[in-house]
Amino acid sequence: MPDSPADIGTQERAMFAASKTRLPLNGITVLDLTLARAGPTAVRHFADWGANVIRIEPPPGEGEDVAGRRHGFDFQNLHRNKRAVTLNLKAKEGHEAFMRLAAKADVVLENMRANVKHRLKVSYDDVKAVNPRIVYGSISGFGQDGPYGPRAGVDQIAQGMGGLMSITGEPGRGPMRVGIPIDDLTAGNLLALGCMMALFDRERTGVGRWVTTSLLEAQIFMLDFQASRWLMEGEVAGQAGNDHPTGIPTGVFPTSDGHINIAASSSRVFTRFCEAIERPDWLTREDWKTQAGRSRDRAAINAAIGEITRTKPSNHWIELFEANGIPCGPINSIDQVFADPQVKHLGMATRMNSPHVGDKQVVASAISISGFSKAIRDHTPNAGEHSDDILKSVGYSDAELNDMRHKGVI
Structure with a gap:
């Protein structure tokens, strides 16, 4: 200002x-x-x-x-x-x-x-x-x-x-x-x-x-929640890298010109996500029908998503996912943060x-x-x-x- x-x-x-x-x-x-x-x-x-x-x-x-x-x-x-x-x-x-x-x-x-x-x-x-x-x-x-x-x-x-x-x-x-x-x-x-x-x-x-x-x-x-996970359930959290510790798929995915964040772990959003990327067959897989199942099979589902997202640039996916109500966003360097129109606003x-x-x-x-x-x-x-x-x-x-x-x- x-x-x-x-x-x-x-x-x-x-x-x-x-x-x-x-x-x-x-x-x-x-x-x-x-x-x-x-x-x-x-x-x-x-x-x-x-x-x-x-x-x-x-x-x-x-x-x-x-x-x-x-x-x-x-x-x-x-x-x-x-x-x-x-x-x-x-x-x-x-x-x-x-x-x-x-x-x-x-x-x-x-x-x-x-x-x-x-x-x-x-x-x-x-x-x-x-x-x-x-x-x-x-x-x-x-x-x-x-x-x-x-x-x-x-x-x-x-x-x-x-x-x-x-x-x-x-x-x-x-x-x-x-x-x-x-x-x-x-x-x-x-x-x-x-x-x-x-x-x-x-x-x-x-x-x-x-x-x-x-x-x-x-x-x-x-x-x-990582502390309450131990205090209430006795689970000691470990490293999960760019994945969300419990909600999959949420993480960093490759694109043809970089990487983006996608958060589609809830059943409702995952359904919209599969439809948006034209993979409705994923919704019928028994091991991916629940959030718990997707979390257990995180390596496979993340790899499958990555094979699709890497085919097009970041802006393509961000526009597509935003239009379908799927949380997503670019991964900005600090100079890009301050050039972002929302940050300027x-x-x-x-x-x-x-x-x-x-x-x-x-x-x-x-x-x-x-x-x-x-x-x-x-x-x-x-x-x-x-x-x-x-x-x-x-x-x-x-x-x-x-x-x-x-x-x-x-």
Whole structure:
């Protein structure tokens, strides 16, 4: 979506103006202590939907390539719509400044190792002592306590420990990670959801809460039916490659110019599928009459389908199957994703104008709320870009700020 009212029509201009004056989370102040990806994913929901997000980072160390990292595609996409302050939380003055901010905040979000926040004295109990209404959100690798509580966790480790890698990839090829940091992203999304619920509850009770999740919990939650398959039926799922684990035929099939996805596992859709490809005889085969039978004979049925689909190009089959109500679709590279007309219609690439990196596109929020714009309001800030304004808002004078800067606190 364009980032300036001069670029857009009357309706969009009104939405843009509204986005500058009112969004669902206006009035909520969030202190962002997060690192890496899981925590910033949670914070991004608050930032995109109007919260006053204050990112708190340590002053840059000598020799660090701060600009190179901050101005890269990853950091810019994660940290838009925020303000930034630098604070050395290990220094007495830095800790005091954080507590002044926390006393007026609504939410604190962090994803440090479980013990680090206690060592820095910025834990839930520390903040709650100065602000009983605080909603404090934490992501850890494996939980805030328990035998793995002290461990550091990263996405791929949790993918392995949480079972995902054992069911991803082709049978016999060994474990395979998913191509995105799915644990980080899921944990961040869940933490944002949990904190929103805690804020809603606070409106009724006046009491803040500590909201926690972990990469391990998020991964197990995302196993979903594969987890319940074990818990309720005692079945340990294995790798199924591009096939659906239980519903066949669903998977990737060759065409004369590439591959497509087809999902025709239900009896009704399978009937339409057989009729569309002019193989009604498949409907009379005893071993293919039921979904369970087709699943047992997946290799044979997939091979038979592939022999037919490989004779014509992808677009032929997609048009044919769409016309007959059979779920299907191309397999796009990422550049093809953003060239897709539906993706363009959804506005999933959105503009951000930055004095630091210029006019760029970042990934839009996947949430739409009627009456509100998803336009990026503010560029990703440089470290400490708003330090003076933020700290003056909690009572610091110019002389105090100069002294803190001289001491390396900000």
